[in-house]
Amino acid sequence: MAEFFVSLDPKIAEQLQYLIDNVPFAIWETFYSTVLATLFAYLIGLPLGVLLVVGEKDGVLPLPKALMSVLNVVVNLLRSVPFLILMVVVFPLSRVLVGTSIGTKATIVPLFIAAFPFVARLVESSIREMDRGVIEAAQAMGCSPFQIITKVILPECVPSLLTGFATAFVTILSYGAMSGAIGGGGLGAMALNRGYTRHQNVVLWGAVILLVILVQIFQTIGTRLAVGMDRRLSDKGGKKRGRKAAMKKASNERRIGGSM
Amino acid sequence: MIELKHISKVFPTADGEFQALTDVDLTIPTGDIFGIVGMSGAGKSTLVRCINLLERPTSGQVLIDGLLDESGQAVDLCALPPAQLRQARRGISMIFQQFNLLMQRTCLDNICFPMEIAGVSKAKARERARELLETVGLPDKADAYPAQLSGGQKQRIAIARALASDPKILLCDEATSALDPTTTRAILRLIQDINRRLGITVVVITHEMAVVEEICTHVAILEHGRLVETGAVETVFSNPQTEAGRRLVYPEGVQIDRLPPAGVVRVAFNGGSSYEPLIASLAIDCGVKVNILGADTRNVNGQAFGTMLLGLPEDQTEAAKAMSYLKAQKDVTVEEVHDYHG
Numbered sequence: 103m104a105e106f107f108v109s110l111d112p113k114i115a116e117q118l119q120y121l122i123d124n125v126p127f128a129i130w131e132t133f134y135s136t137v138l139a140t141l142f143a144y145l146i147g148l149p150l151g152v153l154l155v156v157g158e159k160d161g162v163l164p165l166p167k168a169l170m171s172v173l174n175v176v177v178n179l180l181r182s183v184p185f186l187i188l189m190v191v192v193f194p195l196s197r198v199l200v201g202t203s204i205g206t207k208a209t210i211v212p213l214f215i216a217a218f219p220f221v222a223r224l225v226e227s228s229i230r231e232m233d234r235g236v237i238e239a240a241q242a243m244g245c246s247p248f249q250i251i252t253k254v255i256l257p258e259c260v261p262s263l264l265t266g267f268a269t270a271f272v273t274i275l276s277y278g279a280m281s282g283a284i285g286g287g288g289l290g291a292m293a294l295n296r297g298y299t300r301h302q303n304v305v306l307w308g309a310v311i312l313l314v315i316l317v318q319i320f321q322t323i324g325t326r327l328a329v330g331m332d333r334r335l336s337d338k339g340g341k342k343r344g345r346k347a348a349m350k351k352a353s354n355e356r357r358i359g360g361s362m
Numbered sequence: 363m364i365e366l367k368h369i370s371k372v373f374p375t376a377d378g379e380f381q382a383l384t385d386v387d388l389t390i391p392t393g394d395i396f397g398i399v400g401m402s403g404a405g406k407s408t409l410v411r412c413i414n415l416l417e418r419p420t421s422g423q424v425l426i427d428g429l430l431d432e433s434g435q436a437v438d439l440c441a442l443p444p445a446q447l448r449q450a451r452r453g454i455s456m457i458f459q460q461f462n463l464l465m466q467r468t469c470l471d472n473i474c475f476p477m478e479i480a481g482v483s484k485a486k487a488r489e490r491a492r493e494l495l496e497t498v499g500l501p502d503k504a505d506a507y508p509a510q511l512s513g514g515q516k517q518r519i520a521i522a523r524a525l526a527s528d529p530k531i532l533l534c535d536e537a538t539s540a541l542d543p544t545t546t547r548a549i550l551r552l553i554q555d556i557n558r559r560l561g562i563t564v565v566v567i568t569h570e571m572a573v574v575e576e577i578c579t580h581v582a583i584l585e586h587g588r589l590v591e592t593g594a595v596e597t598v599f600s601n602p603q604t605e606a607g608r609r610l611v612y613p614e615g616v617q618i619d620r621l622p623p624a625g626v627v628r629v630a631f632n633g634g635s636s637y638e639p640l641i642a643s644l645a646i647d648c649g650v651k652v653n654i655l656g657a658d659t660r661n662v663n664g665q666a667f668g669t670m671l672l673g674l675p676e677d678q679t680e681a682a683k684a685m686s687y688l689k690a691q692k693d694v695t696v697e698e699v700h701d702y703h704g
């Protein structure tokens with residue numbers, strides 16, 4: 103290794119060394135901020151997405167029209183604020199919630215705020231795809247609204263929700279990369295602060311390629327998990343075709359939902 | 363007994379209100395298999411969904427046998443608070459054209475579902491579910507997922523699930539309309555068997571007259587949201603009193619005013635008499651002899667239903683005589699056959 107570096111342009115060698123020293127920690131920072139932001143986003147976004155469907159007039163649990171309007175407006179407003187602006191705007195909130203407005207920990211707050219309305223819409227569209235007949239059958243059996251949500255809607259939507267989860271995770275990961283701009287950490291910060299600002303192209307491209315690889319890995323795992331768990335595809339005859347169609351649908355969904 | 367009293371249903375739509383049901387009065391006896399027929403869009407589904415309040419009537423009452431208040435007075439289902447309505451619904455099961463099974467659960471877990479809702483212990487529910495799989499003839503499908511089953515098998519699982527809550531009433535909304543004729547027959551047999559063995563009142567919604575002929579004892583005809591005719595299947599089918607009834611029972615239509623040329627006629631028996639006395643009386647009353655070219659009669663609830671092909675005599679006036687005699691019969695319809703080959 104050492105001899106290999108010596109034979110290189112010293113500038114490049116220095117950048118490679120920087121990558122080797124810092125990439126593991128950067129990946130860790132990217133990973134944990136994404137995981138935490140996704141987790142919190144689902145904590146709010148999942149129930150919110152469910153409410154957006156079941157709370158409608160002809161839904162399982164009709165809610166007051168005014169409340170539904172408020173929920174929709176909040177979701178739409180938050181989704182229309184550009185992420186960079188949002189990050190700056192929520193500085194004070196970050197200080198309250200995590201005690202600081204800079205660093206990787208602090209970026210979790212704006213990530214969460216940008217992501218939960220996005221997650222709510224993903225969940226909403228997953229649930230809307232569901233066959234109404236099954237819900238009616240459950241109603242006819244005497245299920246309460248809560249039972250319908252927890253025992254029918256959510257379990258029946260698991261494959262689609264998982265596809266959405268993969269989309270949300272990689273979207274939050276790539277948005278997290280922007281947080282380098284306000285002092286966050288991770289691969290994005292490395293690419294921006296080191297690679298771009300200091301014209302260290304090797305660091306820039308190294309970090310970008312790693313980000314791309316991470317996104318691909320998580321997206322593939324998520325899609326495969328969703329398809330693998332779907333019991334609608336287990337019929338022997340239509341197995342191959344069904345699976346292919348499901349994979350295609352999953353990747354379409356990703357493209358549609360690809361932006362917070 | 364199910365009593366529907368003055369049921370009306372109005373749907374608000376984009377271009378005004380749509381009256382789907384108008385003042386429907388209907389009594390369905392306990393233990394009956396009751397058919398509700400009508401053209402597509404007549405309001406059959408809406409009506410049957412009013413029985414378990416999947417659709418809430420705009421006005422009217424739904425009275426279900428055994429559902430009484432403290433003073434022994436029949437309770438209107440529409441007046442029940444949500445929790446009590448849910449309780450009442452457990453006694454009224456429903457099966458659907460599209461089966462509506464939970465696709466992410468195994469067949470066994472689908473059948474367990476109503477018991478899970480009712481708080482039956484898991485072990486007990488599984489035991490009962492296995493019995494029900496036996497009842498519907500699919501004991502080996504416990505661990506299969508609905509996607510692995512044929513349409514008929516899915517409907518059997520749906521029926522097992524419907525029985526899991528020990529209902530008093532089974533509502534079937536076009537339950538066989540997505541199935542082929544052979545499977546339809548098998549499912550109807552199963553429903554009939556359940557009705558006889560368990561005494562469950564069955565309400566069958568269908569646009570297929572054959573389904574009603576096959577299993578129903580009573581039938582109601584619905585047209586444009588109004589109940590136009592109701593009675594025993596034999597009575598209504600052999601001699602429909604209304605235009606709507608005739609259209610349903612004889613969709614091909616019977617032309618009364620045009621005498622057909624001599625040749626082959628198809629005679630349909632709609633219950634009531636069987637064919638031998640008719641042919642005999644034709645000879646005695648008119649002195650006309652006809653040839654029986656073929657017959658396919660079925661016995662529905664102890665009465666003859668079916669068709670027979672008759673060859674009319676060459677003589678034009680004799681043939682015409684036979685035709686008018688046949689047409690005068692109450693429970694018989696006659697139509698000429700143009701494409702008869704040997």
Ligand SMILES: Nc1ncnc2c1ncn2[C@@H]1O[C@H](COP(=O)(O)OP(=O)(O)O)[C@@H](O)[C@H]1O
Nearest residue numbers: 373375380382401402403404405406407408409
């Ligand atoms: N939710 C609804 N909103 C508006 N119109 C409806 C609704 N449900 C049914 N209808 C209308 O009511 C009529 C009867 O429908 P339905 O009961 O499904 O008929 P059937 O089951 O006899 O074919 C149809 O014209 C249908 O368009």
Ligand SMILES: [Mg+2]
Nearest residue numbers: 406407408536
């Ligand atoms: Mg219908």
